[in-house]
Amino acid sequence: KNNNQVATASHDKTLKLWDAQRWQSTATLHGHEDGVWKVKYSLDGKKLLSASVDGTARLWDVSSKRAGTVLRYHSTKVYDAAINDAQTMAATVSSDKKIAVWDLRNAGQPLFVNEECTASVTSCDFSEDQKAVITCNFDGHVNVIDLESRSMNVDYDTLVLSPDVRENLCYQVKTVRGLPSGGNNFILSTGLGVPNLILYEGWHAEPLHRLETIAMFVGHSTSVRHCEFSPDNSKMLSCCMDHSVRLWDTATKKTSKVLAGHTDVATGCAFLNETTAVTSSWDCRVLLWNLDA
Numbered sequence: 001k002n003n004n005q006v007a008t009a010s011h012d013k014t015l016k017l018w019d020a021q022r023w024q025s026t027a028t029l030h031g032h033e034d035g036v037w038k039v040k041y042s043l044d045g046k047k048l049l050s051a052s053v054d055g056t057a058r059l060w061d062v063s064s065k066r067a068g069t070v071l072r073y074h075s076t077k078v079y080d081a082a083i084n085d086a087q088t089m090a091a092t093v094s095s096d097k098k099i100a101v102w103d104l105r106n107a108g109q110p111l112f113v114n115e116e117c118t119a120s121v122t123s124c125d126f127s128e129d130q131k132a133v134i135t136c137n138f139d140g141h142v143n144v145i146d147l148e149s150r151s152m153n154v155d156y157d158t159l160v161l162s163p164d165v166r167e168n169l170c171y172q173v174k175t176v177r178g179l180p181s182g183g184n185n186f187i188l189s190t191g192l193g194v195p196n197l198i199l200y201e202g203w204h205a206e207p208l209h210r211l212e213t214i215a216m217f218v219g220h221s222t223s224v225r226h227c228e229f230s231p232d233n234s235k236m237l238s239c240c241m242d243h244s245v246r247l248w249d250t251a252t253k254k255t256s257k258v259l260a261g262h263t264d265v266a267t268g269c270a271f272l273n274e275t276t277a278v279t280s281s282w283d284c285r286v287l288l289w290n291l292d293a
Contacts, residue, residue, distance in 0.1 A: 005062070006270065006278055007048055008286055011035035015050055015060070020272055023288060031058055031067045037077070043085045050081070057081035057092045059104065069107050073100050080123045080172075084130055089147075091133045093121035099135055099145060112150045117143060123172045127184040132202060134186055136170035142188060142211065144200060153202055154210050158190060168192050171225045179233055185214070187227045187236070193220035195227045195238055217248050219255045230271045235291075237277055239266035245279050247291060261287050 005026075006018040015029040015036055034053035041048060041062075048060040057078050059069040071081070074094035081092045083104075089111070090102040097117045100110040119139035127134055132153065133145040144154035158168050169191040176185045176197065184200040197215035204210045217227075223241040229250065230236070236248040245259040245266050264282035271277050277289045 005045070006272070006286075007039050007041065008280060009036035009039040009050055010284075011053075013052075013054075015039055015048065017062070017065070018286075027065050029060060029065055029067070031070075032056070034077075038080045040082065042083050042087050044087075047083065047087060049083045049090060051078040051092065053077040055094070057090065059083070059090070069104060071100075071102055071107055071110075073110050073113070074098060079121065082125045082133070084126045086130070089126075091124045091126070091135075091145075093124045093135055093137075095120040097121060097137075099124065099133065099143070101133060101145070101147065101150075114143075114145055114150075114152060116152050116155070117141070122170060123174075125173050125175045125186065127186075127200060128175055128177055129184055132184070132200070134173045134175070134184075134200065136173045136188060136190075138169050140168035140170055140190070142170065142173065142198070144202070144210070146202060154200070156211050158188075158192075169223065171223070172227065174227060176229050176233065181214070187229065189224040189227050189238070191223040193222050193224050193240070194218050195224055195236070215250070215253055217253055219246060219248075225265065226268050228269045228271060230274055232274060235271075235274070237269040237271070237279070239269050239279065239281075241265050243281070243283075245269060257291065259287075259289055 008016050013032045017027040032052040036052045038051040051057045055074045057071040058067040076095045078094050083090045092100045099114040103111045119137045121137045124135045135143045140158045142156045146153040172189040188196045195217040199212045226239040228237045238246045243262045246255050247257040249256050262281035266281050268280040275292045
């Protein structure tokens, strides 16, 4: 979202823009040739980056509602894409197990590609300091690509401390900005159903020390697909396979409210402000919530 607008993506191959005040669709964006799985705003809200089953990611101008850049490299579906704060770089990840990093000023081909992952790469985001791309994949690994060296700086198996669990599908990594503790923090959503807030410190000589779990949110009984922190980081929303969305107090790590309304897997969420949020689901509905009600 940006301050006045919400963007949604759909398996009908389109994106829609919505007026966040009147809650009416203002535009439908066409261009993808298959379902669109992810859409994200740039930091200033003027661009959208979408990821599609058609194997591409597209950068859209919100004002003109047109795709100015098409990132075309992956051989199969693109699960996610991210754009850096300066809007000069992007990252795309795919079921082809590759992580592609792009220079948006010359986007004919990727700047570089990492091919070390052993499973579909499902999510990506730039670290808060903009020096790394954080990713996760379907074999339960979190990987961090250092942009200066263009190498994989972290390859962390989320099941290393859970020997009795056979698999852990990782669905989302999302940078959490502006925490008082500082550093490069991100929230990880996985099949284990316990969102983890993780600190990445790339300067550690020992790779195992570069990631530190600093908070766990225990309450879901099945997979969590997406998490989002509120603008002041006092709250978090988590979207679950059981169709519910939970509102968390990030100080206590406790659930403050369960939002029940979707009739299929809850897949996405965003805060419009501290008291209003939107959620999306496989039930093909986007719901608007008053979190104080």
